Amino acid sequence: MTVISDQEIADFSADFNTNSKNQVASRAARRSGLLEASFNDRVSERLNHVFSTELDVDGVTDQKHSGRCWEFATLNVLRHYFGKQNKVKDFTFSQAYNFFWDKIERANAFYDAMIRLADRQLNDREVQSWLAFAGEDGGLWSMAINLVKKYGVVPSYAMPESFNSNNTTGLIDSLARKERKDAIALRKLVSEGSSQDELEKAKKHFLNEVYRMVSVALGEPPKKFDLEYRDDDKKYHLERDLTPREFVQKYFKDFKFDDYVVLSNCPNHEFNKIYHMPLYDNVDGGDQIKFLNVPIEYLAQAAVAQLKSGDAVIFGNDVLKQMERKTGYLDTELYQTDKLFGVDTKMSKADRLATGEGFATHDMTLVGVDEDHGHIRKWKVENSWGDKYGHKGFYEMSQPWFEDYVYDVVVRKEFLTDEQVKLAEGPAIDLKPWDNIG
Structure with missing residues (x-):
């Protein structure tokens, strides 16, 4: 490594001041x-x-202060489809609902990875990638569709936005901290020769705690809801006691x-x-x-x-x-x-x-x-x-x-x-x- 000399610094300054436009640009930029x-x-x-x-x-x-753009974009495509099929342009889906299940499913995938990679050092590049990804709320279309296929969707009024869905910083920080600690515990169980049943029992316990955390932050997701809306022709619609999966099966049966x-x-x-x-x-x-x-x-x-x-x-x-x-x-x-x-x-x-x-x-x-x-x-x-x-x-x-x-x-x-x-x-x-x- 070479040291920057006083002469080089003097040369840099001289070069900067050679062109008067640099001072003009600097004044504008500073202002x-x-x-x-x-x-x-x-x-x-x-x-x-x-x-x-x-x-x-x-x-x-509006996703507010969250990394849920992938869920918003996916549900925008679905709401446009639903709106076109049912003549209701202003109908929206609950991003909080699918965000809830994303936190549960992603924790499950994280715990499985920690068990699978337990024989590697903590500083292993793949282990570190998983640890860095813990609790994150960013994602992709295919991830959102996986959640829709398994858990369905609900209207925005069935599970509205809350402080913690609009501002996910506190929740993802808490989940990341918990999941990383749980990773240490799972790695220890593997190193001690625990059986698969023992590992699954520990993972279920951790997932139960994650469910509790997400439920406190977002509220539990609805198991059933009433579909109620007025279409663009002002016609009233009501269908009672739909499950989120039934909603997708019925209203998105032609969405491939x-x-x-x-x-x-x-x-x-x-x-x-x-x-x-x-x-x-x-x-x-x-x-x-x-x-x-x-x-x-x-x-x-x-x-x-x-x-x-x-x-x-x-x-x-x-x-x-x-x-x-x-x-x-x-x-x-x-x-x-x-x-x-x-x-x-x-x-x-x-x-x-x-x-x-x-x-x-x-x-x-x-x-x-x-x-x-x-x-x-x-x-x-x-x-x-x-x-x-x-x-x-x-x-x-x-x-x-x-x-x-x-x-x-x-x-x-x-x-x-x-x-x-x-x-x-x-x-x-x-x-x-x-x-x-x-």
């Missing part, structure tokens, strides 16, 4: 902040609120959950391969969490086709890159910090993923697209951050932003090529928990 000083208001010329294809959706949801495929675009991994992320398998006996990795143009083509068929599209993305909440703009030219600094930080998507600069941090829903003779200009995005941001909660995304910061879309098999369908239905390659596939 209003780096992002505001580099904000490019010309993107509004491209990102207006008109789209050639647009779904008829009404209102947005297994027809959906997650198309990913992660160029740091080989294309035309299907990958499996075991760390995210949240429900024992449920579907594996898999992604079919393809070039970005296939994600755009499939998403456009699904929108034109009348259905919304969930997509995973790095929302905090080149985004402004106030306007709802998502554009690669939005903040021109490189020009402000006089540097070049542009990286390929593959390099961003490989270095940890790129990562899917959020799930949202595509509900519109604007095309000009087949050329995609922009997308309409339904977010789950309430209606005070963007255009009443809806965002406008440029096609270059889609290409740079979108990592996956959830689409039906009918919008894939025949070869992609074969790949999606074939065996998957297991990835390590630390592999970054967006």
